[in-house]
Amino acid sequence: MDAIAAYDAGATGSGITVAVIDSGIDTGSAEFSGRISAASRDMISSRNSLKDENGHGTAVSGIIGAARNDSQIMGVAFNSTLLALRTDSPGTCTPTGCSHYDSDIGAAVDVAVQNGAKVINLSLGGGAPGSVLVNAIARAADAGVIVVVAAGNGGSDNIGDANPDDFALVANMGSSKNMVIIAGSHNEAGTALSGFSNAAGSGQQHYLVALGESVRSINHEGTAVAGDGTSFATPQIAGAAALLAQAFPHLSGAQIVDILFDSAIDLGATGTDNVFGRGKLSLTKAFAPQGQTSLAASSTPVSLTDNGSLGAPMGDAGRTGAALGGAIILDGYSRAYAVNLAATLSRTPVSQSLTGRLGDVSRSFSGGSGDVMVSISFRKDASSAQPWVGLAQAGLSAEDARIARTTAGAVVSRIAPGSTVAFGFSETGLGLFDRISGRITPAFLIANDPQATPGFEHRRGDAMAFRQALGAFNVTAALERGDAITWQAKREERRPYSLASVRLDRSFGPLSLNLGLGVLDEEQTLLGASLGPVFGVSGATTRLADAAVSLDLTGKWTLSASVRQGWTDPRATGGLVTGGDIRTRGFAVDLSGYDVLAAGDSFGLRVSQPLRVEGGGLKLAVPVAYDYLTGSVSTEARQMALSSSGREIDVEASYGFSLGGGRMDANAYWRKDPGHIAGAPNDTGVALRYRLDF
Incomplete structure (x- = not known):
């Protein structure tokens, strides 16, 4: 019984x-x-x-x-x-x-x-x-x-x-x-x-x-x-x-x-x-719910097992605390149940494993004529016998190295004195900025520049950028589109996003400075989180402020830093969420050197924090009581904090040099609290790569 x-x-x-x-x-x-x-x-x-x-x-x-x-x-x-x-x-x-x-x-x-x-x-x-x-x-x-x-x-x-x-x-x-x-x-x-x-x-x-x-x-x-x-x-x-x-x-x-x-x-x-x-x-x-379950006093469907996944900047937030506890749902017989919806949220899998970075081989070429430069990359994924063809620049930064592993390409053209335009696919706005500004960054496998990604797992799409010199300043406007990668019932799904930005940069002798503003628009996701219908979030708009500074120390050594601050507003369409204000931040500090021990070698050291929710969260109206006699529902205003329990810090060193007609690259990294989850086992790794072109 x-x-x-x-x-x-x-x-x-x-x-x-x-x-x-x-x-x-x-x-x-x-x-x-x-x-x-x-x-x-x-x-x-x-x-x-x-x-x-x-x-x-x-x-x-x-x-x-x-x-x-x-x-x-x-x-x-x-x-x-x-x-x-x-x-x-x-x-x-x-x-x-x-x-x-x-x-x-x-x-x-x-x-x-x-x-x-x-x-x-x-x-x-x-x-x-x-x-x-x-x-x-x-x-x-x-x-x-x-x-x-x-x-x-x-x-x-x-x-x-x-x-x-x-x-x-x-x-x-x-x-x-x-x-x-x-x-x-x-x-x-x-x-x-x-x-x-x-x-x-x-x-x-x-x-x-x-x-x-x-x-x-x-x-x-x-x-x-x-x-x-x-x-x-x-x-x-x-x-x-x-x-x-x-x-x-x-x-x-x-x-x-x-x-x-x-x-x-x-x-x-x-x-x-x-x-x-x-x-x-x-x-x-x-006594268990039967039939379609819905949020009390609404027809919004509620799953008892899966109501979405959190975005990478949120870590394990939302799965703890009382904000989603005791929410009243109704089953197909209009029976009321108090459930903890936090248990139905999953975390985005911790990404950027070393295996994923090394699971392919690629060759990159670039060339051009006059004011036009075209770059191309051929890739073969080592995890399948499927070859891939794409475009990428020959000198790979950390972000460009990842571009080379996907179908990618760019065309850069000077259209007038002081005016340059660039188009790319499987590209980002920052990647195009690097191409047309000549900025060079070290090649890291794991530690990201927070300005190089939207802050969550994604697949790059199309991008375009326009750069105009204004005296000693340069202004670059860029637009990129891509897909956020989310996980529903262990199945990968893609949701569109776009990012528009404008950057102002100038050099003061050995010091270079660039400042940027941007707007990230997500369709159906919230900082990479895919929340089910019960939350009533159809997307989000994030206002971004970027700053980067680089100081040439000796001609061989460069010290640089970058930071991104974001303010995210969810689009509430009827459900638990009534609004919200989410604050995010990520940073990176780099020390890089060229011709350090031998001509043509390079060294890089980066300490970074991937984009993380630092404060704020979602405003909720949670049904907490149900009257069978009248069918009336009592709601309670709550705040769902989205700051995670931990703070991921990545430290990575890289060194590359010429050897036997090829290139040897070595990387070593250490990640504390991977995925912004306190107590998660530290992630450490070492990679040796040798590339020989023939």
């Missing part, structure tokens, strides 16, 4: 009346104290006594509603109200059972409906019901009352039949309106039908199994008993229905029946079958 989930959710059956039409009840038992309905009665007016003569009715009632009092047993719906309706014919009860007339049972069903019972338990069996009982059950169905009836125990041979008792097959009648559940019995292991239980057979669409072997209860004398039979499986299903009715008061009886069937654990042949019918009762699954 798996009832713990229901109890953890606070379900007890309180306020729900369950009618037990049987042989009476032990009215003096402490297990039922204060919870036997005043409307309980003996349907045989001449006898007028609820006293149980053989214990069957008391045992059934105990399984439904015995008190949670640290004594004996505990009923499934231990706080429910029991409406005991005695229908056994006078003088017919023996230790093995009693006889009941259809007319008395039918009258009891009407009494149950009239007195507000949500569930009627019929742990009875026999021949086909007469019209009096059939009509009474039809009236109960019209009133939305659930009827649970025993499948039967196989008759006198105690060997289960292929079909339920004819009495139980009232469930198949159209007048019952699918409001009758036939209860079969499974074994103690929950894996097989009990040998005595009638199978689903012709009643399979309405058939559910519950434990019916060695079921503990009490008899009419207060003695503990352990019984076998579908009579003892039936009250477990009735009690489960009562728990659902109390926990979710807006549900109709028909919806409760659907939930019990749809949440059943499939046994035997896949789907509904003629042995187990709809399957095995599971309160854990019945």
Whole structure:
């Protein structure tokens, strides 16, 4: 039955009346104290006594509603109200059972409906019901009352039949309106039908199994008993229905029946079958959300497992803290659940592994005529036999080295004195700036210049730049387009972005300075984060401020630094997010030298921080309470901080020199808190590359 989930959710059956039409009840038992309905009665007016003569009715009632009092047993719906309706014919009860007339049972069903019972338990069996009982059950169905009836125990041979008792097959009648559940019995292991239980057979669409072997209860004398039979499986299903009715008061009886069937654990042949019918009762699954889940008071869909991935600048932010805790969602039956949506956000995989940097070989060429320069690169990816062809400059900076590993190219043309234009594909605006300004940066494998990327995993697209000399100053305007790479359900997806920038640069003797402003526009992402519909973020706009300075120390050595500051505004379109202000920063400090130990060699040392959220976050309106009576939702304003737990710092050294007609390059790096995740193992690596052109 798996009832713990229901109890953890606070379900007890309180306020729900369950009618037990049987042989009476032990009215003096402490297990039922204060919870036997005043409307309980003996349907045989001449006898007028609820006293149980053989214990069957008391045992059934105990399984439904015995008190949670640290004594004996505990009923499934231990706080429910029991409406005991005695229908056994006078003088017919023996230790093995009693006889009941259809007319008395039918009258009891009407009494149950009239007195507000949500569930009627019929742990009875026999021949086909007469019209009096059939009509009474039809009236109960019209009133939305659930009827649970025993499948039967196989008759006198105690060997289960292929079909339920004819009495139980009232469930198949159209007048019952699918409001009758036939209860079969499974074994103690929950894996097989009990040998005595009638199978689903012709009643399979309405058939559910519950434990019916060695079921503990009490008899009419207060003695503990352990019984076998579908009579003892039936009250477990009735009690489960009562728990659902109390926990979710807006549900109709028909919806409760659907939930019990749809949440059943499939046994035997896949789907509904003629042995187990709809399957095995599971309160854990019945109390879990079913159907499409949505944010309370909206139609915005919510996933219970995957509501998006965070961007690289955010590290592990959003997966901790209380901002997304206790959010109210509704399932397909408008049942409210408090969930922690933070657990449904994934981190972008930590990128820039050394393997990825070394997984290809490439050759680059450049040439030109007059005022036009064209560069081209041929690449073959070592991880597949697929060759690639592209364009790239011959002297590779750290960023250009990565360009050479993808299909890339650029054309640079001087169109007038002091005016230069450049076009590229698989390029960035900064890459084109380097080409037309002549800026040279060291070749690093891992440590990025924060101005060289949008700050998240991406695939470069087209770019263009225009540079104009204005006296001692130069102004460069650039536009680039590309795709943010996001991860949904472990599948790579691409979302467009564009970045427009303008830079002003000037040299003052050995000192060079450039300042830039830019606007990064993302479609469907937020700093590389791909957030699901529940957040209601359709993209983001980031204002960027860049600064870079370079100082020529000796003619051989250069000290340089760069920094990027960003201010990001999400585009909220209806969901949890109502706005936000996110502040990001990245930096790099370089020491580079040429002809250090030998002619043509180069050395570089960089300390950098990839773009990281330094402050701010998303403003949320989180639903925190739901009123079943009115359907109203209470929301709470919260701030979802997007600063990560750690701060990634990259340190990388590179050295290259000519050797044997080729080029030997060595790189060593160390990364602290990779991915901006505190406590993440440090990432260290060394690479040796030898290139020989022939």
